[in-house]
Amino acid sequence: MLLCAVCGRPATISLSYTSRSYCDEHFWRLIERRVRKDLRIHAAIDIMKEYRFRDDGSPLADLARTFLERIFGGRLALVVDPEAAPGPDVILPVCLEEEASARFLRFLDPSLPELSGIRPLRTVSMEDVRHLLPRVALRVSAHPLLEGLRAVEPTVFFGVMSVLEKET
Numbered sequence: 165m166l167l168c169a170v171c172g173r174p175a176t177i178s179l180s181y182t183s184r185s186y187c188d189e190h191f192w193r194l195i196e197r198r199v200r201k202d203l204r205i206h207a208a209i210d211i212m213k214e215y216r217f218r219d220d221g222s223p224l225a226d227l228a229r230t231f232l233e234r235i236f237g238g239r240l241a242l243v244v245d246p247e248a249a250p251g252p253d254v255i256l257p258v259c260l261e262e263e264a265s266a267r268f269l270r271f272l273d274p275s276l277p278e279l280s281g282i283r284p285l286r287t288v289s290m291e292d293v294r295h296l297l298p299r300v301a302l303r304v305s306a307h308p309l310l311e312g313l314r315a316v317e318p319t320v321f322f323g324v325m326s327v328l329e330k331e332t
């Protein structure tokens with residue numbers, strides 16, 4: 165039986181990109197830590213400010229809101245605006261596949277607009293989302309070339325992201 169790498173109880177989650185397995189609780193904490201760290205490094209959120217949140221009613225939007233609540237304890241003022249245009253004070257529910265695709269396209273065509281907005285889920289892959297929200301059917305497609313790379317090497321999204329971070 166696989167055991168959680170953190171608490172040693174029976175694991176419920178195994179992932180393609182790591183040999184470690186997790187129970188539900190420690191998987192949530194793992195992803196929360198990843199989101200928290202990414203926000204700290206890339207998107208200094210000021211809890212004195214008000215942010216617009218592009219809540220399109222999607223499961224990703226619910227998940228982004230859940231992590232923001234877990235991390236900021238409800239102290240972050242969010243104004244829901246389903247059509248908020250990207251900007252420095254806008255929070256967008258974009259997952260890793262969408263982030264990587266957008267960056268990849270911009271890598272190919274630098275005339276495309278720069279990504280802007282706070283994207284709390286940009287390090288959270290669809291595989292992660294499927295484990296976080298097991299009862300939700302969700303379809304997000306990445307750029308076909310990225311999907312092809314992933315078929316060869318499951319960790320590719322993380323690798324691609326680190327390369328694109330430097331390039332774009």
Ligand SMILES: [Zn+2]
Pocket residue numbers: 168169170171172173186187188189190
């Ligand atoms: Zn555990």
